[in-house]
Amino acid sequence: MSDKSGNAPELEATDRAILRELARDGRCSFTDLAERVGLSVSAVHQRVRRLEQRGALQGYAARVDGDQIGLPMTAFISLTPIDPAAPDDYPQRLEHLPQIESCYSVAGDESYILQVRVASPLGLEELLRQIREAAKVSTRTTVVLSTPFENRPPAI
Amino acid sequence: MSDKSGNAPELEATDRAILRELARDGRCSFTDLAERVGLSVSAVHQRVRRLEQRGALQGYAARVDGDQIGLPMTAFISLTPIDPAAPDDYPQRLEHLPQIESCYSVAGDESYILQVRVASPLGLEELLRQIREAAKVSTRTTVVLSTPFENRPPAI
């Protein structure tokens, strides 16, 4: 155990370098990866496997252009429970809606913020109806006009 | 040209299947991919290359656990320009800050919404200072308490 804090599972420099590279290029080959972090291929392979089963590497995804798959519209939807005494199971009530990409529980006036992706204003209207019905919440929607940049790799 | 609308570049069913699989598993091998979409390896390879240079496939990224890389805190920051007459170059003024993962231009009271990732409340405070200084904006911050789900693959 090299963890000083005893709470947050810290990571070593080499592991961080691996995560940095894979966050930038998720399809990077093990051979390239090994070269970039200065290790043998088999050592890198072993570390990646460990990072995966440790949960530090949660998966790999292609970034696809929303416009080209017919989902050009993005919005943020803030949720406020109608019945403050209702049990807080909103994520479970909403996860079946595939238009909802992300769900965050937040501090502030509202309880949750959803990030959604739809085909059109009509699609957004229909989604709002489904959200209100499924979760018994009132909603406040902020429509995204453009996305200067998105999902940049974190500075590891 | 199979595009009926003449504006939005629509995609074919096979290409959509490829994008769906790669959005779910960005490191999927071409062999597996070919099997899943019912094509030969070389045909899939050709289509993926075309999707990449067409911009439908914008890249590949590993999803990493923010907690384990020392960035356990997420927040949304809404921006309002201080000088309404100032030129709108906020994204360029902010892109050098690596803590900012995403930047959205939005409709509504505020002009932009940023999604950021920091190590601690002190890190957030310092980032807010940098944002206000770099972009001459006032900020409103919503701290994320937990993330029930995030960045789910879209329903293609």
Next chain:
DNA sequence: AATGCCTCCCGAACGGCTTTCGGATTCGCT
């Protein structure tokens, strides 16, 4: 109807890559 062009598909082949294994090294602990 035939020709040529374009697009898309496939199979083969080569080189590179992934994955696993055994063994060497280091480090910490008894």
Next chain:
DNA sequence: AGCGAATCCGAAAGCCGTTCGGGAGGCATT
């Protein structure tokens, strides 16, 4: 000193990525 755990490396086997040539189908022109 001796032992165990962790980590590294190199080698080997098989699988995979990448490219190439060629064939099938659609479409327009002749």
